[in-house]
Amino acid sequence: MDLKDLYRDVILDHNRRPRNFGRIEGAARHAEGHNPLCGDHLTVSVTLDGERIEDVRFEGKGCAISTASASLMTEAVKGKERATVRALFDKVHSLLTRADAAPDASLGKLAALSGVREFPARVKCASLCWHTLNAALESGTAMITTE
Amino acid sequence: MAANPSVAAPAPTYDVERVRRDFPILSTMVNGRPLVYLDSAASSQRPLAVLRAVEQYETHSHANVHRGVHALSQAATAAYEGARERVRRFINARSTREIIFVRGTTEGINLVAQAYGRERFRPGDEILISALEHHANIVPWQMLCAQTGCTLKVAPINRRGELELEEFMKLLGPRTRLVALAHVSNALGTVLPVKRLIEAAHAHGAVVLVDGAQAVPHSHVDVRALGADFYTFSGHKLYGPTGIGVLYGREELLAAMPPWQGGGDMILTVSFEKSTYNELPWKFEAGTPNMSGAVGLAAAMDYLESLGIEALAAHEQRLLQLATQELSEMPDLELIGTAAHKASVLSFTMKGVHPHDLGTVLDAEGVAVRTGHHCAMPVMTFFGVPATARASFGCYNTEADVASLVAALQKARAVFA
Numbered sequence: 280m281d282l283k284d285l286y287r288d289v290i291l292d293h294n295r296r297p298r299n300f301g302r303i304e305g306a307a308r309h310a311e312g313h314n315p316l317c318g319d320h321l322t323v324s325v326t327l328d329g330e331r332i333e334d335v336r337f338e339g340k341g342c343a344i345s346t347a348s349a350s351l352m353t354e355a356v357k358g359k360e361r362a363t364v365r366a367l368f369d370k371v372h373s374l375l376t377r378a379d380a381a382p383d384a385s386l387g388k389l390a391a392l393s394g395v396r397e398f399p400a401r402v403k404c405a406s407l408c409w410h411t412l413n414a415a416l417e418s419g420t421a422m423i424t425t426e
Numbered sequence: 427m428a429a430n431p432s433v434a435a436p437a438p439t440y441d442v443e444r445v446r447r448d449f450p451i452l453s454t455m456v457n458g459r460p461l462v463y464l465d466s467a468a469s470s471q472r473p474l475a476v477l478r479a480v481e482q483y484e485t486h487s488h489a490n491v492h493r494g495v496h497a498l499s500q501a502a503t504a505a506y507e508g509a510r511e512r513v514r515r516f517i518n519a520r521s522t523r524e525i526i527f528v529r530g531t532t533e534g535i536n537l538v539a540q541a542y543g544r545e546r547f548r549p550g551d552e553i554l555i556s557a558l559e560h561h562a563n564i565v566p567w568q569m570l571c572a573q574t575g576c577t578l579k580v581a582p583i584n585r586r587g588e589l590e591l592e593e594f595m596k597l598l599g600p601r602t603r604l605v606a607l608a609h610v611s612n613a614l615g616t617v618l619p620v621k622r623l624i625e626a627a628h629a630h631g632a633v634v635l636v637d638g639a640q641a642v643p644h645s646h647v648d649v650r651a652l653g654a655d656f657y658t659f660s661g662h663k664l665y666g667p668t669g670i671g672v673l674y675g676r677e678e679l680l681a682a683m684p685p686w687q688g689g690g691d692m693i694l695t696v697s698f699e700k701s702t703y704n705e706l707p708w709k710f711e712a713g714t715p716n717m718s719g720a721v722g723l724a725a726a727m728d729y730l731e732s733l734g735i736e737a738l739a740a741h742e743q744r745l746l747q748l749a750t751q752e753l754s755e756m757p758d759l760e761l762i763g764t765a766a767h768k769a770s771v772l773s774f775t776m777k778g779v780h781p782h783d784l785g786t787v788l789d790a791e792g793v794a795v796r797t798g799h800h801c802a803m804p805v806m807t808f809f810g811v812p813a814t815a816r817a818s819f820g821c822y823n824t825e826a827d828v829a830s831l832v833a834a835l836q837k838a839r840a841v842f843a
Contacts, residue, residue: 282790286783286841294842317782318799318812340812342780343842398786 284394285401286343289351294343299336299353310418312339312411314403319345323411330361337408344392344401349408351389361416368409375402440741445733446822448473459792462830466820467612467640467771468796470665472726479725480667480718490714492691506717510707512724513672516731517657518648523706524680526673527715531639532562534658534673535606537710538635539566541686542656542679543604549575552601554632556594556618557583557808558611561801563637567606576603583808587614587763595626602632609641613802613816614763615746615771617641624653633679639663643820644742644769646735649674661719665821666726670719673710680706687712730821738821742770745819749828756835762814770819773800776835779842781813787841788815791834 302309302324309324321339325332335357337349352371356364370383375395382390395405446452451471454461463471483505489498491506510522519525528534543553553567557580564578571578579602581594598605605627610617624634635656641647642659649657654674661670675683685692685703689712694702703709730738749772753759758777776784785797796816799806806813817831 282787282841285786291842316798317780318803318806319782320812342782344783345780401782401786404782 281394285398287391287394289388289391290343290347293347293350297337297346297350299350299357300338301336302338303334303336306334308415310411310415312407312414314341314345314407316403317342319404319407321345321349321408321411323349323408323415325412325415327361332356332359332361332364335412337411341407342401342404344395344404345407348392348405351391352408352412355387355389356412364412364416368413371409372406375405440733440737442741442822442824446824448475448729449822450474450477452822456792456794457790462791462793462827462834464817464819464823464827464831465794465796466643466823467663467816467818469662469668470643470820471822472665472667472722473729475729476666476722476725480722483718483721488717491717492708502717505721506715509720509724512727516647516727517642517672517674518650519674520650521677524674524677526675526680526707526710527720528658528671528673528710529669529716530660530662530671531637531658532566534656534671535562535635535637536566537673537686538656538658538675539570541683541710542633543570543576544573545684547574547576547603550601551576551603552579552599553577554579554581554594554597554602554605554627556581556589556607557804558587558589558608558614558616558618559606559802559804560608560612560637560639561803563606563608564804577601580804583616583805586765587611587616587805588765589616589618589623591619591622594623598626598630598632600630602627602630604635605632606635607637609636609638609647610644610769610771611763611802611805612640612771613800613805613814614765614773615640615768615818616763616765617767617769619767620654621652624655628653640769640771643730644739655679661723661726664723664726665729666723667716667719670716670723672723677706680710685709685712689713691715733821741821742819742823745823745825745828746770746772748825749817749819749831752828752832753835756832756839758839759835762809762811770823771816772818773814773816775811775814776838779838781811781815783842784815784835784838787838788831788834791830791837793830793834795831 306324306326312321319341323337326334335353449471487501487505489502491503510525513525514522567578579597581597582590609620627634633655636654638657638659643664655676657674662668692704692712760775762773781797798813
């Protein structure tokens, strides 16, 4: 177990300076995510242009993994079709949970999260934002929790 | 006898290295480093004396209790009831009829809420708690309020994490039926002046339940000297097993309470028309109890008394002072809970580093601390933090453990610089 695998430079950078941080006022689609174990709480808001994610932002308080993962996610999905985002969600999920997950070029910077799987207590921190985005896309507005 | 009475007696000797040898788990390596266990407030480790007592019971004395004429059933009953007598002496209760074995503090509080409060309390009655309470001393009362229409009142704390005594006194009144207080705050370590608070509550005719989960491991508790009506604590924070705890209740109160759960062992006779209930304490112990747990708890009490609770408390206070001083000197580190009178618990946050990240970095260094809301979300809300990291010191911790904590915190600072 090496901390450098978890806290890579990309993660530390996105934690220090989260991208797309804030709320889209009046966005029809948003969801709240909550991790009762550590008190992490975040809101994801999305605007769609047809099937394409036009804009996405997040805000909330969380640990470095949770914040960086949400920041990386917003960069990765902005401008993408919903179907592409769903496929990406599955790849990230594998990356976080499966020891044998092969690195996938389509993950781009998200590959920085691969160290998280060595820290099982932290997987939920990284996946919370993705579940929250999913909830925002699927149901319009929702409250989801890791428990 | 000292030749010169003005010369202070030497501090009681406390051989922590000898104590450490009693705890086999302390030789565990974590992430390639020796374990530094600073999470005893969540659950303490067990000494060999406890592990052996449980093994001895399981190997030589186990059968069901109170049920058989055969030798093992009698041995098991003697072990279980012997443990009850051990608990009675530990907290100086008047009678073993006042000692109810429960799963833990949580169950003790729920038992009182349901068996004492449910039939008695009416709309307009008030239950008073403090803003320091663990969820286990909040939620059972909220449930009781929903069932009976009584009202929950909360006495505030100040920025040091101390109970606001004047506000507490103002909240006591003729409607106050029950006061439920932590003896020691689990999240902050604050020691509450429970004896005074109990006297004040009694002056208003209220009964008092004390959540002693965090107090019994650090101090000698005498329930009669305190004047507590109910006092409850867990075995696993007292160097004993999980799944066993104690509810002490004054006999006249317990005798007037209906049973909480129905089943075997809590009855005298059963017919389909009517059952009659057993005497105290068994009236509150439906079903086969946790005999090995009780035996382990009794062994833990023997062990603690063999160390000397005063000497142990002095040792923990030295560590608390050292750690408080060291952490106060670290830039960007804020201590949460700085009460004048504390048990050996240090809650803190590091600027720019989430407690969850702190916990992971410390774990990589072998240092086990609790991170999160400590089942005290209202306390976190009061201090405006989602969570804290908490280091707690027990009988086996050393000054070297404090140094390891400080070094690991410096490592965390470097990772997130």
